[in-house]
Amino acid sequence: MDERARDQVIVVGAGPVGLVAALRLAEQGIPVTLIERETTLPHDLRASTFHPPTLEMLDTLGLSEPLIADGLEVPTWQVRRHETHERAEFDLSVIAGDTRYPFRLQCEQWKLCELAMARAEADDAIDIYMGHTFESLSQDDDGVRVQCRSADGEPLDLRGRYLIAADGSRSTIRGLLELPFEGLTYPETTILVTTHFPFEDHLPGLSRVNYVWIKGGTFSLLRLPDLWRCSVYAAAGETIEQALEPERIQTKLKRIIPSQDHFEILEIRPYRIHQRIIEHYRIGRVLMAGDAAHINSPSGGMGMNCGVHDAFNLTDKLARIYRGESTDLLDLYSRQRQPIAKEEILGQAHRNRTRMLEPDEDERTRTLRDLQATVADPVRARDYLLRSSMITGLRKAETLQ
Numbered sequence: 001m002d003e004r005a006r007d008q009v010i011v012v013g014a015g016p017v018g019l020v021a022a023l024r025l026a027e028q029g030i031p032v033t034l035i036e037r038e039t040t041l042p043h044d045l046r047a048s049t050f051h052p053p054t055l056e057m058l059d060t061l062g063l064s065e066p067l068i069a070d071g072l073e074v075p076t077w078q079v080r081r082h083e084t085h086e087r088a089e090f091d092l093s094v095i096a097g098d099t100r101y102p103f104r105l106q107c108e109q110w111k112l113c114e115l116a117m118a119r120a121e122a123d124d125a126i127d128i129y130m131g132h133t134f135e136s137l138s139q140d141d142d143g144v145r146v147q148c149r150s151a152d153g154e155p156l157d158l159r160g161r162y163l164i165a166a167d168g169s170r171s172t173i174r175g176l177l178e179l180p181f182e183g184l185t186y187p188e189t190t191i192l193v194t195t196h197f198p199f200e201d202h203l204p205g206l207s208r209v210n211y212v213w214i215k216g217g218t219f220s221l222l223r224l225p226d227l228w229r230c231s232v233y234a235a236a237g238e239t240i241e242q243a244l245e246p247e248r249i250q251t252k253l254k255r256i257i258p259s260q261d262h263f264e265i266l267e268i269r270p271y272r273i274h275q276r277i278i279e280h281y282r283i284g285r286v287l288m289a290g291d292a293a294h295i296n297s298p299s300g301g302m303g304m305n306c307g308v309h310d311a312f313n314l315t316d317k318l319a320r321i322y323r324g325e326s327t328d329l330l331d332l333y334s335r336q337r338q339p340i341a342k343e344e345i346l347g348q349a350h351r352n353r354t355r356m357l358e359p360d361e362d363e364r365t366r367t368l369r370d371l372q373a374t375v376a377d378p379v380r381a382r383d384y385l386l387r388s389s390m391i392t393g394l395r396k397a398e399t400l401q
């Protein structure tokens with residue numbers, strides 16, 4: 001076996017998690033082979049929010065500055081009532097003492113992937129196989145063996161010391177290892193609509209990230225550098241097929257801005273939301289990370305961020321192992337990351353979703369008053385923002401042994 005095959009880490013999946021893991025390992029002098037099924041990186045609209053600790057981590061790879069230059073800094077976000085414009089507005093300057101980046105960065109996930117891929121391509125320690133699908137694996141005391149296939153049907157056999165499964169929510173690796181992905185699929189379909197329509201000119205005091213109650217429903221408005229992304233839902237009695245009809249999308253937007261006759265729509269994309277997690281992130285020499293290990297409601301914008309935090313924790317442990325420390329550190333990776341994803345990320349995302357889907361007007365009023373009281377109290381506001389910005393979870397993880 002050649003030296004590289006003995007030492008390398010094989011990473012499956014060139015999403016944000018696999019790419020960041022590959023860059024971090026290469027930075028520590030660990031050889032990596034990165035396998036990606038797609039021939040080019042997709043530009044579909046997925047994550048759009050980067051939280052402060054993620055920017056701090058990405059900064060160590062020199063990726064935050066270009067991301068910030070290509071994104072939009074959002075110092076405040078709000079929960080609001082559409083009819084009255086009443087709102088609770090959280091201001092991240094409250095946590096300026098806790099982070100160098102006291103804002104949410106609104107920026108498309110694919111921009112991170114493009115930047116990270118350009119860096120990976122320029123790094124001799126990283127071999128990249130685009131258009132190659134992972135198919136099977138085996139492991140023994142010496143390492144892992146991975147079989148892949150190119151788009152033309154050519155087999156590719158690889159050997160390595162460890163395998164990082166960053167192959168996303170439908171992870172083939174998770175399936176092959178028969179790891180139960182416990183949880184649920186929420187009943188509703190979210191409809192993502194993008195438009196250049198200037199909502200900020202029509203809705204007083206709008207922030208760039210807004211979660212909104214409207215009579216009988218909810219919607220969110222998230223700003224990206226050059227467009228708004230608006231999440232809406234099927235109306236009562238409407239099938240999802242009906243809800244997606246262009247005229248009905250117009251009706252949904254007209255409920256938000258009744259004075260507007262027509263909205264120019266760039267993209268309509270329905271998606272289902274799940275809340276699922278595996279129990280252990282380490283299976284021998286296979287390490288699960290990102291969506292392959294946990295998925296949650298996008299409410300609060302935490303899924304990708306959580307996966308990047310997995311990648312940092314895991315690659316710290318691997319680097320220490322390559323320097324001679326015990327492989328038990330890989331169990332510590334699982335013990336530190338799994339409970340945080342479960343309690344802090346899945347739990348929080350679930351509560352955010354439940355809050356916005358609450359139909360009862362009195363309950364909405366109580367929740368809004370409570371959020372406004374939190375904003376008005378500096379201690380409570382800081383606590384709340386540390387948690388929603390994913391700092392509390394990372395601090396807790398450090399205390400887990």
Ligand SMILES: Cc1cc2nc3c(=O)[nH]c(=O)nc-3n(C[C@H](O)[C@H](O)[C@H](O)COP(=O)(O)OP(=O)(O)OC[C@H]3O[C@@H](n4cnc5c(N)ncnc54)[C@H](O)[C@@H]3O)c2cc1C
Pocket residue numbers: 012013014015016017018035036037038045046047048049050109132133134135166167168169171172192271289290291292298300301302303304305306307
């Ligand atoms: C609409 C929407 C909005 C979201 N908003 C946010 C947000 O604001 N903030 C946030 O933090 N998160 C958000 N998320 C979640 C975020 O997109 C995911 O958590 C993130 O993409 C996970 O990254 P990953 O690298 O683990 O997986 P992925 O990005 O899914 O990457 C997995 C990669 O593995 C490849 N792959 C899969 N199988 C194989 C195989 N067999 N062989 C080779 N390659 C394979 C895939 O092609 C893919 O490139 C959102 C998601 C959606 C759908």
